[in-house]
Amino acid sequence: MTVSTIILAAGKGTRMRSPTPKTLHKIAGRYLVSFSVELSKDIKSKETIVVVGKETELDTRKALSDHKVKFCVQNTQLGTGDAVKIALKNLKIKTKHTLVLYGDTPFITKGTIRRMISRAEKGFEFVFLGFKSQTKNSYGQFKLGPKRTLIDIIEKNEPGYTSSKCFSNSGILLAQSNIITDLITKIKSDNSKKEYYLTDIAKMAAKCGYSSTYVQCKEDECLGVNSQLELSIAERKFQNDFRKKLMASGVSMLSPETCFFSYDTIIKSGCTIEPNVIFGTGVTVQSSTIIRSYSYIEGTQIGKHCQIGPFARIRPGTTLSEKVKVGNFVEVKNASFAPGSKANHLSYIGDAKIGTNTNIGAGTIFCNYDGKNKHTTVVGNDVFVGSNTALIAPLKISDGSIVAAGSAINRDVPPESLAIARPMQQNKIGLAKKIMLKLQKLAGKVKK
Ligand code: UD1
Ligand code: MG
Numbered sequence: 001m002t003v004s005t006i007i008l009a010a011g012k013g014t015r016m017r018s019p020t021p022k023t024l025h026k027i028a029g030r031y032l033v034s035f036s037v038e039l040s041k042d043i044k045s046k047e048t049i050v051v052v053g054k055e056t057e058l059d060t061r062k063a064l065s066d067h068k069v070k071f072c073v074q075n076t077q078l079g080t081g082d083a084v085k086i087a088l089k090n091l092k093i094k095t096k097h098t099l100v101l102y103g104d105t106p107f108i109t110k111g112t113i114r115r116m117i118s119r120a121e122k123g124f125e126f127v128f129l130g131f132k133s134q135t136k137n138s139y140g141q142f143k144l145g146p147k148r149t150l151i152d153i154i155e156k157n158e159p160g161y162t163s164s165k166c167f168s169n170s171g172i173l174l175a176q177s178n179i180i181t182d183l184i185t186k187i188k189s190d191n192s193k194k195e196y197y198l199t200d201i202a203k204m205a206a207k208c209g210y211s212s213t214y215v216q217c218k219e220d221e222c223l224g225v226n227s228q229l230e231l232s233i234a235e236r237k238f239q240n241d242f243r244k245k246l247m248a249s250g251v252s253m254l255s256p257e258t259c260f261f262s263y264d265t266i267i268k269s270g271c272t273i274e275p276n277v278i279f280g281t282g283v284t285v286q287s288s289t290i291i292r293s294y295s296y297i298e299g300t301q302i303g304k305h306c307q308i309g310p311f312a313r314i315r316p317g318t319t320l321s322e323k324v325k326v327g328n329f330v331e332v333k334n335a336s337f338a339p340g341s342k343a344n345h346l347s348y349i350g351d352a353k354i355g356t357n358t359n360i361g362a363g364t365i366f367c368n369y370d371g372k373n374k375h376t377t378v379v380g381n382d383v384f385v386g387s388n389t390a391l392i393a394p395l396k397i398s399d400g401s402i403v404a405a406g407s408a409i410n411r412d413v414p415p416e417s418l419a420i421a422r423p424m425q426q427n428k429i430g431l432a433k434k435i436m437l438k439l440q441k442l443a444g445k446v447k448k
Contacts, residue, residue: 001096001097001117001120001121002046002095002096002097003043003044003045003046003095003096003097003098003099003117003174004045004046004047004048004049004091004093004095004097004098004099004177005036005039005040005043005045005047005048005049005098005099005100005101006048006049006051006083006084006087006088006091006098006099006100006101007033007036007037007040007048007049007050007051007069007101007102007103008051008080008083008084008087008100008101008102008103009021009022009023009033009050009051009052009053009056009060009102009103009104010051010052010053010056010073010074010077010083011053011077011104012053012055012056012077013104013226015226015227016226016227016228016231017227017228018228020059021053021055021056021059021060022103022104022225022226023056023060023103023104024056024059024060024063025225025231027106027225027231027234027235027238027263028235028238028239028242028260028261028262028263029262029263029264029280029281030262030263030264030281031063031064032103032104032106032225033050033060033063033064033103033104034063034064034067035106035107036101036102036103036105036106036108037050037064037067037069039101039108039109039110039113040069040099040101041067042110043099043110043113043114043117045099046093046095047070047091047092047093047095048067048068048069048070049069049070049071049072049087049090049091050064050069050070050071050072050103051071051072051073051074051083051084051086051087052071052072052073052074053073053074053075053077054073054075057071057073070090070092072086072087072089072090073086074086078189078195078196079189079193079195079196079197079198080171080195080196080197080198080199081184081187081195081196081197081198081199081200081201082195082196083198084100084180084184084198085184085185085187085196088177088180088181088184094177095177096176096177097117097120097174097175097176097177098174098175098176098177098180099113099116099172099173099174100171100172100173100174100175100198101172102171102172102224104224104225104226105170105171105172105222105223105224105225106223106225106234106238107220107221107222107223107234107237107238108129108170108172108217108221108222109217109221112129112215112217112221113174115215116129116172116174116215117174119174119213119215120174120176123211124211124212124213125175125176125179125205125210125211125212126150126173126174126175126176126179126180126201126202126205126210126211126212126213127173127174127175127212127213127214127215128142128150128153128169128170128172128173128202128212128213128214128215129169129170129171129172129173129214129215129216129217129222130142130167130168130169130170130214130215130216130217131167131168131170131216131217131218131219131221131222132165132166132167132168132216132219133165133166133168133219134165134219135165136163136165137168138156139156139168139169139170139171140153140154140155140156140168140169140171140199141153141154141161141162141166141167141168141169142166142167142168142169142214143160144167144214145206148213148214149206149211149212149213150202150212150213150214151202151203151206151212152202152203152206153169153199153200153202153203155191155193155197155199157192157193158191158192167214167216168219168222169199170217170221170222171198171222171224172222173198173201175201179205179210180201183201183204183205183208184198184201186204187200187201187204188200220237223237238263239260239261242261242265243256243257243259243261246261246267249269250268250269250270251267251268251269251270251271251272251273252271252272252273253272253273254272254273254274254275255274255275255276258275258276258277259273259275259276259277259278259279260277260278260279261279262279262280262281262282262283263281264281264282264283265279265281265283265284266283266284266285267284267285268285268286268287269287270287270288271285271287271288271289271290271291272289272290272291273291274290274291274292274293274309274310275293276293276294277291277292277293277294277295277296277297277309278295278296278297279297279298280296280297280298280299280316281298281299282298282299282300282316283297283298283299283300283301283302284300284301284302285302285306286302286303286304286306286322287304288304288305289302289303289304289305289306289307289308290306290307290308291308291309292307292308292309292310292311292312293309293310293311294309294310294311295308295309295310295311295312295313295314296312296313296314297312297313297314298314298315298316299315299316299317299318300314300315300316300317300318300319300320300332301318301319301320302314302320302324303320303321303322303323303324303339304322304323305322305323306320306322306323306324306325306326307324307325307326307327308320308325308326309326309327309328310327310328311328311329312326312327312328312329312330312331312332313330313331313332314326314331314332314333315331315332315333315334316333316334317333317334317335318332318333318334318335318336319335319336319337320332320336320337321336321337321338321339321341322339322340323339323340324337324339324340324341324342325341325342325343325344326342326343326344327342327343327344327345328344328345328346329345329346329347330343330344330345330346330347330348330349331347331348331349331350332349332350333348333349333350333351334350334351334352335349335350335351335352335353335354335366336352336353336354337354338354338355338356338358338381339356339357340356340357341354341355341356341357341358341359341360342358342359342360343359343360343364344362345362345363346362346363347360347361347362347363347364347365347366348364348365348366349364349366350366350368350369350374351366351368351374351375351376351377351393352366352368352376352377352378352379352393353376353377353378353379354379354383355379355380355381355382355383355399356381356382357381357382358379358380358381358382358383358384358385359383359384359385360379360385361384361385361386361387361388361389361405362387362388363387363388363389364385364387364388364389364390364391365389365390365391366391366393367390367391367392367393368393374393375393375394375395376393376394377391377393377394377395377396377397378395378396378397379391379397380396380397380398380399380400380401380415381399381400382399382400383397383398383399383400383401383402383403384401384402384403385397385403386402386403386404386405386406386407387405387406388405388406389403389404389405389406389407389408389409390407390408390409391403391409392408392409392410395409395410395411395412396412396413397409397412397413397419398412398413398414398415398416398417399415399416400415400416401413401414401415401416401417401418401419402417402418402419403418403419403420404418404419404420404421404422406422407419407420407421407422408421408422409421
């Protein structure tokens with residue numbers, strides 16, 4: 001079946017009370033609207049068009065610049081029917097079916113859309129997605145006919161809306177393109193909101209002798225975001241589902257509810273995640289690695305058998321090969337560690353390349369920034385960098401060398417050399433005793 005997808009995202013989202021457009025709020029690091037864009041890709045849509053508002057157009061275009069989608073602008077939000085009408089006019093490729101998704105409903109699955117497609121293949125011109133709600137809500141209500149047909153959808157505050165629990169409309173719709181294109185122009189705005197309701201199409205279809213049906217999914221799959229509270233509920237659902245998936249795939253978590261992941265986090269089996277760890281976007285962790293508590297990791301590739309944290313901060317552009325250790329209060333940014341290297345305590349490692357089996361001592365600072373530009377430090381294999389050292393980039397420390405503790409190094413270090421850059425120590429024999437005596441005399445404790 002060939003499908004084009006329309007994603008409705010023109011609403012202002014005033015209930016979010018935020019300067020950010022509603023569908024550009026994020027769940028697990030991904031824009032709300034991107035979930036629907038990904039879904040349209042997953043079902044191999046021939047064309048995807050996002051309906052944006054005047055105020056949200058630029059930001060939405062920017063947010064989706066990596067995606068192959070089109071945009072059309074709905075200048076005034078006259079209702080879902082009007083939004084779909086504008087989108088249909090702007091679709092270039094004629095596909096047999098058109099799918100309508102919402103930019104604020106992120107959890108619809110590919111499986112559900114497939115079920116809708118298979119109902120459409122049985123000859124239904126319109127397939128709506130609905131759910132049975134456990135609680136009273138303000139969603140549109142399905143009015144069903146015989147044999148799983150749908151004869152109308154009643155919006156809240158419209159005649160026929162009941163106060164009892166019933167089948168709710170998710171808003172997602174799969175329709176035969178030529179028929180929806182025809183009927184959409186006939187929708188009127190003679191309702192309490194003076195809006196063009198897309199849902200009126202169910203009744204119109206029935207009148208014209210077309211058949212509508214529905215597919216049922218779970219209520220939480222249709223969860224929509226209209227307020228900050230609902231955004232947090234959606235985030236919680238995502239995180240709970242993700243944690244379950246990770247554990248089912250062999251990742252150990254001591255306190256899963258305290259760990260947070262991004263939509264694209266990959267963690268292989270045999271890893272352990274201690275409590276209170278946060279994964280920003282772009283993190284992959286290979287098997288049998290342990291991430292200790294209070295670590296914050298983003299944009300990082302981590303190899304097998306590594307030990308990270310507690311309290312590690314690992315920032316984008318970092319690659320840690322196998323058996324690497326990054327310990328407490330270590331910040332790493334845009335740096336690579338070859339196998340077996342360690343930075344166990346209190347360091348900043350930025351814009352660096354570190355060889356195999358190298359040890360970065362406690363308190364080492366990679367001075368990568370001169371106030372204007374960033375510079376790189378290359379540290380070779382089997383290097384020992386002593387504690388409390390400043391490595392001033394650009395700098396190269398070659399294989400097998402040692403940097404003495406407390407050094408400030410700004411010249412390259414040749415292979416197998418000792419680099420020491422600190423004032424020479426002097427021991428003045430007996431001088432301490434003399435000084436103490438003098439101080440005590442001054443304080444009047446010893447007779448002059
Ligand atoms: C809609 C459905 C309702 C369904 C509910 C599910 C209609 C008339 N009603 O109601 O049956 O139960 O969704 O959430 O369709 N939008 C535009 N342009 C507009 C209006 C809306 O792009 O002019 C977009 C919004 O950004 C949003 C989506 O369409 O993504 C739904 O709009 P919303 O106003 O939230 O519709 P509901 O009243 O919730
Ligand atoms: Mg809504």
